[in-house]
Amino acid sequence: MSTQVPRIPDTTVPPPSKWWVLDPDTNYQIGSNSYRNLKVQWAAHRKGNDLNHEPQWIEDTIHAQICARDPEYCTGPVPFKQTNGQPSGDPTLLSMGLGFTKETLKWIRGGARLATKEQIEYRKSVCEECPYWEPNARLGMGKCKKCGCAGRAKWLYNTSKCPVGKW
Numbered sequence: 001m002s003t004q005v006p007r008i009p010d011t012t013v014p015p016p017s018k019w020w021v022l023d024p025d026t027n028y029q030i031g032s033n034s035y036r037n038l039k040v041q042w043a044a045h046r047k048g049n050d051l052n053h054e055p056q057w058i059e060d061t062i063h064a065q066i067c068a069r070d071p072e073y074c075t076g077p078v079p080f081k082q083t084n085g086q087p088s089g090d091p092t093l094l095s096m097g098l099g100f101t102k103e104t105l106k107w108i109r110g111g112a113r114l115a116t117k118e119q120i121e122y123r124k125s126v127c128e129e130c131p132y133w134e135p136n137a138r139l140g141m142g143k144c145k146k147c148g149c150a151g152r153a154k155w156l157y158n159t160s161k162c163p164v165g166k167w
């Protein structure tokens, strides 16, 4: 796993969205009261399901999922706040979580590189005009109601794609 994965700067400080991850293989949400316990509990869950529980994978994926949810909390370049738009569409909460987790894992496996500033600006401008865009969701981070991904994180990933082909 690469050092380009965004990192939690201080794992003794809880993230705004709390210590939890969504397991991409079992669809199980694991929450804990600390970073250390989350690592232990998730590794035990994956081990119990005969899945990869290699410590570096667990650690990198915790960092990636939490940093995708709470970009300002992590190190690395994380821009924007958005302002407007209109909701439509109806993915379930679970499918939204899974879609976003899959986007994050695809991005990590693709080398965890960020989109260019121009790409991010373009994506942002297109989403903000789109009827699927919900600006106030995800604690003001916004989300695409078509795929359920959180806006700012989705714009940042170089591997992201608009589900209806607008970018």
Ligand code: SF4
Pocket: 126, 127, 128, 130, 131, 132, 133, 143, 144, 145, 146, 147, 161, 162, 163, 164, 165, 166, 167
């Ligand atoms: S990702 Fe595509 S469908 Fe979703 S809000 Fe942006 S432009 Fe619309």
